[in-house]
Amino acid sequence: MDGAHSHEKAQMAPHATEIYGRLGEAVFWRIARAFYARIELQSELRPMFPRDLEEPIRNQAEFLIQYFGGPTSYSERKGHPRLRMRHAQFAIGVRERNAWVACMEGALIDAAVPEPERAVMSKYFADTATFLMNADT
Numbered sequence: 001m002d003g004a005h006s007h008e009k010a011q012m013a014p015h016a017t018e019i020y021g022r023l024g025e026a027v028f029w030r031i032a033r034a035f036y037a038r039i040e041l042q043s044e045l046r047p048m049f050p051r052d053l054e055e056p057i058r059n060q061a062e063f064l065i066q067y068f069g070g071p072t073s074y075s076e077r078k079g080h081p082r083l084r085m086r087h088a089q090f091a092i093g094v095r096e097r098n099a100w101v102a103c104m105e106g107a108l109i110d111a112a113v114p115e116p117e118r119a120v121m122s123k124y125f126a127d128t129a130t131f132l133m134n135a136d137t
């Protein structure tokens, strides 16, 4: 890609909090459902999650809706996200981090998230998953 094009792309990249307004609500539920459908099949990560995935699906969808600029139902129901604290009980090393990110990258495709929003979301997930690492596994 030449310089003019990368400049154009950088200008077009929306801020995270604009994404809900640009894509609407349904895509976040599609992402959460697609993500947990992949977790269901991920034998290393599946045991970390409860047997019934409906509550995790709701947690993830409402969290993403809030983070990407939509209504704040997640915090009204659960309080401040405090993601580091909420993940402290799970051992997250580089293997777990990479497996989680792979499930989420697949979910963004399954949910047909368009560009340029998809790139903004991918970067957020990669960075946050690294930030949540808390073990040497």
Ligand code: HEM
Pocket (backbone or CB within 6 Å): 045, 048, 049, 050, 055, 056, 057, 059, 060, 063, 078, 081, 083, 086, 087, 090, 092, 096, 097, 100, 101, 124, 125, 126, 127, 128, 129, 132
């Ligand atoms: C971008 C990275 C991540 C984000 C944004 C994220 C977000 C969340 C959120 C919002 C919850 C619900 C917490 C609650 O309300 O109680 C959650 C739960 C959970 N997360 Fe993560 N997470 C990330 C990475 C990871 C990684 C890398 C792992 C482990 C491999 C992981 C494992 C779990 C587990 C086991 C739960 C419990 C399921 C539940 O109660 O909803 N997460 N995560």
